[in-house]
Amino acid sequence: MYRPFKTTVKxxxxxxxxxxxxxxxxxxNSIEAKCELERRFLNQEVFGYKIETIVAATSEEAAIFK
Numbered sequence: 001m002y003r004p005f006k007t008t009v010k011x012x013x014x015x016x017x018x019x020x021x022x023x024x025x026x027x028x029n030s031i032e033a034k035c036e037l038e039r040r041f042l043n044q045e046v047f048g049y050k051i052e053t054i055v056a057a058t059s060e061e062a063a064i065f066k
Contacts, residue, residue, distance in 0.1 A: 001028070002026040002027060002028060003026065003027070003028070003056060003057075004024050004025070004026055004056070004057040004061070004062040004065070005024070005025050005026070005027055005030060005033035005054050005055065005056055005057060006022055006023075006024055006053075006054075006055055006056075006057040006061055006065075007022065007023045007024075007025055007033065007034075007037055007051060007053065007054045008020055008021070008022050008051075008052045008053040009021050009022075009023060009037070009049050009050070009051055009052065010049065010050045010052050011046075011048055011049040011050070012048065020052070022065075023037060024057060024061075024062060024065035025037050025040075025054075030054045030055075030056075033054050034051060034054055037051060037054075038051075
């Protein structure tokens, strides 16, 4: 059964600033959530990022991301 996972991703913007964004990913576990996020970034040709955290999202957090 898929569950929502909140991920925090860090990367540098074009002007050199450090930026952190949060994404919600549906997956069976945190390893699959990481793989899904990497797949999405690869498809969009996004490189140079670091996945900092992957945690199970609460139902309230999941509702915010919709």
